[in-house]
Amino acid sequence: DGFSSKQLFNQGYSYTYDDVIFLPGFIDFATDSVDLTTKLTGNLNLSIPCVSSPMDTVTESSMALAMATLGGIGIIHNNNTSVHQASLIRSAKSRQIPFISDLICVSPSDSIDSVEEFGSKPCVFVTESGNSKSKLLGVVLKSDWEKLSYKDVAVSDYMLKDVVSGSSKYSFEQAASVLQAKKLEYLPLVNEVDGSVVDLFTASDVERIRGFPKLGNPSLGTDGEFMVGAAIGTREQEKERLEHLVKAGTNVVVLDSSQGNSIYQIEMIKYVKKTYPNLDVIGGNVVTAYQAQNLIQAGADGLRVGMGSGSICTTQEVCAVGRGQATAVYKVSSIAAQSGVPVIADGGIANSGHIVKALVLGASTVMMGSFLAGSNEAPGVYESQGGRLIKKYRGMGSLEAMTKGSDARYLGDTSKLKVAQGVVGAVTDKGSVLKFIPYAMQAVKQGFQDLGAPSVESAHSLLNSSVLRLEVRTGAAQVEGGVHDLVYYEKKSF
Numbered sequence: 001d002g003f004s005s006k007q008l009f010n011q012g013y014s015y016t017y018d019d020v021i022f023l024p025g026f027i028d029f030a031t032d033s034v035d036l037t038t039k040l041t042g043n044l045n046l047s048i049p050c051v052s053s054p055m056d057t058v059t060e061s062s063m064a065l066a067m068a069t070l071g072g073i074g075i076i077h078n079n080n081t082s083v084h085q086a087s088l089i090r091s092a093k094s095r096q097i098p099f100i101s102d103l104i105c106v107s108p109s110d111s112i113d114s115v116e117e118f119g120s121k122p123c124v125f126v127t128e129s130g131n132s133k134s135k136l137l138g139v140v141l142k143s144d145w146e147k148l149s150y151k152d153v154a155v156s157d158y159m160l161k162d163v164v165s166g167s168s169k170y171s172f173e174q175a176a177s178v179l180q181a182k183k184l185e186y187l188p189l190v191n192e193v194d195g196s197v198v199d200l201f202t203a204s205d206v207e208r209i210r211g212f213p214k215l216g217n218p219s220l221g222t223d224g225e226f227m228v229g230a231a232i233g234t235r236e237q238e239k240e241r242l243e244h245l246v247k248a249g250t251n252v253v254v255l256d257s258s259q260g261n262s263i264y265q266i267e268m269i270k271y272v273k274k275t276y277p278n279l280d281v282i283g284g285n286v287v288t289a290y291q292a293q294n295l296i297q298a299g300a301d302g303l304r305v306g307m308g309s310g311s312i313c314t315t316q317e318v319c320a321v322g323r324g325q326a327t328a329v330y331k332v333s334s335i336a337a338q339s340g341v342p343v344i345a346d347g348g349i350a351n352s353g354h355i356v357k358a359l360v361l362g363a364s365t366v367m368m369g370s371f372l373a374g375s376n377e378a379p380g381v382y383e384s385q386g387g388r389l390i391k392k393y394r395g396m397g398s399l400e401a402m403t404k405g406s407d408a409r410y411l412g413d414t415s416k417l418k419v420a421q422g423v424v425g426a427v428t429d430k431g432s433v434l435k436f437i438p439y440a441m442q443a444v445k446q447g448f449q450d451l452g453a454p455s456v457e458s459a460h461s462l463l464n465s466s467v468l469r470l471e472v473r474t475g476a477a478q479v480e481g482g483v484h485d486l487v488y489y490e491k492k493s494f
């Protein structure tokens with residue numbers, strides 16, 4: 001019944017996740033016994049197969065911290081200076097509790113002239129030199145500022161000086177009990193030695209962090225700190241960036257390129273392996289066996305697969321190059337498995353079914369952009385639009401992101417014309433990744449159970465032994481597989 005993967009993917013079609021469907025197998029184990037532990041690279045293991053994308057609207061320190069807490073990993077983007085990128089790595093690695101850590105600090109002589117300066121935070125900290133590294137002097141509450149609107153007035157004239165603070169060494173429960181006992185809305189956590197403000201703990205953090213179900217072990221490196229990855233480009237000056245990132249403790253480096261099969265990337269992989277023999281390097285992006293082989297030969301410890309499959313990507317339309325993501329994952333994984341190199345299925349994940357498809361077709365992890373954008377942990381602030389909250393999500397090859405510096409990924413050059421390979425948009429508020437990733441993982445486990453695969457490894461064996469049967473869905477079958485033939489139902493209260 002159905003086709004084997006070999007038969008299905010050798011017909012000359014470029015299939016996306018939605019084009020294919022698996023036929024169910026035999027169940028002889030419970031959903032909760034499905035084991036999603038997996039490999040990010042040859043040497044790095046994860047408890048869940050989730051990686052956040054190196055995009056400036058997806059992964060900075062809060063996202064990396066949350067992903068590592070859940071047992072996945074975040075890859076910090078490189079659309080910034082190397083010093084800033086290194087500080088984001090340090091910030092994620094040095095914490096133990098997944099706070100949303102981008103603090104807003106001003107110096108005593110600064111004024112706050114617009115409510116937007118508070119971003120999504122309930123308060124702004126006033127510190128000696130206006131950054132989080134110097135001593136905390138006071139606090140300005142957003143609610144106070146909105147009532148009195150102190151435009152053009154130095155914050156030192158009206159800041160609250162008696163700030164109840166806690167120690168940055170507090171455990172989550174210690175911080176939560178101080179907050180609740182004193183009926184506070186927020187609690188700055190301060191370094192006991194130099195008085196600098198390290199974190200902001202808010203009432204909403206209590207609910208966000210206390211409520212998250214434990215999935216598996218958090219991702220810790222051999223240094224005992226959270227595992228964090230970082231992206232770099234392939235230009236010569238990126239070697240200096242890499243040095244900063246290694247000093248900051250990055251556990252893995254991702255060579256960020258939309259077409260990874262290039263002399264530049266091959267040379268960079270060799271350079272990384274020679275200079276930092278203990279640092280794993282992920283190459284990509286690739287979508288064919290030929291591309292993959294070149295990067296594997298150069299020494300890549302993992303491969304990132306996808307070209308134009310991302311929700312904000314226009315590469316296939318602009319450059320006429322790429323591949324349907326289901327076909328790309330299958331083809332690259334088949335080759336990479338022969339060398340024991342794990343594959344990251346990057347882009348195009350819109351639901352838990354897509355995660356199941358990516359993993360079963362040979363990937364060891366999935367990398368997600370839009371699935372994680374719009375969460376509490378994604379960079380940026382929520383805006384209200386049409387009665388709902390949204391957060392910006394943009395392609396790293398969009399003109400807006402390239403103007404900020406990411407053009408190297410798309411082989412652009414500041415002296416030449418810039419052609420966009422991505423767009424800018426927004427996604428709706430999804431809440432915390434600490435909450436929705438566990439739901440997604442439970443759904444993935446159910447998918448594995450339906451297929452009769454108790455682990456990622458066993459799913460790959462089913463695929464390779466042709467036990468797994470697949471079919472292509474017609475357009476009508478895809479409509480049938482989604483919600484259909486319903487009218488809007490307004491719930492009435494009786």
Ligand code: XMP
Binds near residue numbers: 055309
């Ligand atoms: P999703 O579907 O998860 O995709 O939002 C995220 C992935 O898309 C890639 N990416 C881009 N591709 N133009 C592209 O062609 C872009 O501007 C762009 N920005 C990101 C990237 O691989 C990311 O992980």
